Amino acid sequence: MSDRVVNAGLQPSVTPVRPPASVVTEQRGVRWLLIAIAIVFLALFLLLPLLTVIVEAFSKGLGAYAAALTEPDAVAALRLTLTVAAIAVPFNLVFGVVAAWAIAKFEFRGKNLLITLIDLPFSVSPVVSGLIYVLVFGTQGLLGPWLIDHNIQIIFAVPGIVLATIFVTFPFVARQLIPLMQEQGTLEEEAALTLGASGWHAFWTVTLPNIRWGLFYSVLLCNARAMGEFGAVSVVSGHIRGLTNTIPLHVEILYNEYNFVASFAVASLLAGLALVTLVIKSVLEWRYSADIAAGARRH
């Protein structure tokens, strides 16, 4: 210290070099405290529940776990969940790409309204989303009489579950792609057209490759939500065992019957899905962050 003072005195033009001071002025202790709080919080509210699920699921041994998963109602629930996701995800994939395309690349009236509408499912409670379908398609609903006349059942049947799931997972793909496509503009497509490519060819060879990682990412999240959705599906399902129960609903029924092992065993499937989703998501974000986030151009 005194050394530096002497030096500074000898060479007044040279200012003593200081270690780069952090812009953030919190002291070490405060920093560690904040980090510790965050970690404890995460452990308590995220990790502990996850562990509980696993521990509970295997508490009666592997046999009980396997039995819970292979029981016919559980298999039916699993099959239904996969079916619903297999319909809802591709539907929202196509819709999302079309909507994002229209919004990002064309100018038209009512564009802002469309953007707002796409957001709607995120802003209403899932229960309300479910109720909307009951009010429209239920026996007392708007189209109820007509549907009964034509012997079509939507509410308390698979179509209702699919519709509710589609509604709830509507925004995932579109919201992810709109900023991405807006940022990319139409220049490359125009180049493709001048080179003789048809619009269709340009879409497959230029537009889609440019959004592929963002698309994959959003489909992943959309799928996780579609398989895990509870609220909206619960309203329209009717909870008919083996017929209209999805995995989340099945978990709840088992739990209400105090069948904890089976309940947690089935729940562990959802937890597993969440973990897999999380891992793939992290890998995507790490590897292709520039392609996923709009605004970060690579050239």
Add this chain to the structure above:
Amino acid sequence: MHAATDRIGASTAIQVADVSKTFDTAAVLHQLSLDVQAGELLALLGPSGSGKTTLLRIIAGLDHPDSGRIIFGGEDATGLPVQQRAVGFVFQHYALFKHLTVADNIAYGLNARERKRRPPKAEIKNRVGNLLDLVKLSGFASRYPSQLSGGQRQRVALARALAVEPRVLLLDEPFGALDAQVRKDLRRWLREIHDRTGQTTIFVTHDQDEALELSDRVAVLDKGRLQQVGTPDEVQEQPVSPTVLKFLGDAVEVSAVARDGGVEVNGRATPVQAPANSGRDLKLYVRPWQIRLTRPDDAHFVAIVQSSYRTQGRQRIEVEGPDRKPFVVESPDSVRFSVGEPVGLEIIGGYPFDAALR
């Protein structure tokens, strides 16, 4: 002057006939007509916002005119979709396909063809190789656009456009985003390629030097109107309006009068001829090299020295002229001038226009 000049007058490759275009409420092109000769290199020159890009996009079919027609080799192409126009478009910001390699970028147009018209794989490969040679990027076939410099990307964009053997090549400020040295190299190189391929080419620029150096003919555009079309010599020697003249280089504006077929400035005759059927009051536009320092007694006007410096054996003197705008005159290095000193200036050339003309 240029090899391709011989080809001018051969036949009209593209005719732009009375094209108008309005975006929302702003009129961008006003009944614009322009003929492009087969095999020529035409520069579209104009200030920013004058409608150059819009015109180019309309020719390509990326935008549509509100009225007027686009005629390709005698056939009306106004309604023809982009894909069928067979134009090669090189965008200012390259617009390369960033997920494809250089070779795949160049091959894109060939691969996009329907199976019947698509050349066999080996031939595509061969053609890509030739084009890579042409744009001097042979070693770069498997690179991605993000691994190239700006100048290299622009050359890939050009090769990609040439690959489909377009009827016309449209270049929108192809060198706009590059630094001065690369621009110079690419300019010369583009001229070479043009001379070799004889490709009808329109290129947009707002750089006069680029247009005058590179092109067979220059079309000067201002505020959506075509001001003049002619060879670089024509537009420089006989500019049709002060706008064209000012756009092609620095000029000093001096009030003058027509008398007996000549032009007088401040009551003193100049070697300049008065324009036919003009009024008495003229504006004379004088390029820096058309002004000579002289004794105040013989001068057309007197200016005040602002600064002077010497370079390569000449003295460059910045003076403030009659319109209070500074300009530079050159003189041999014998006499020295000091700041604030009045100097006499003699006009030895210039371009007279009726004072009412803009």
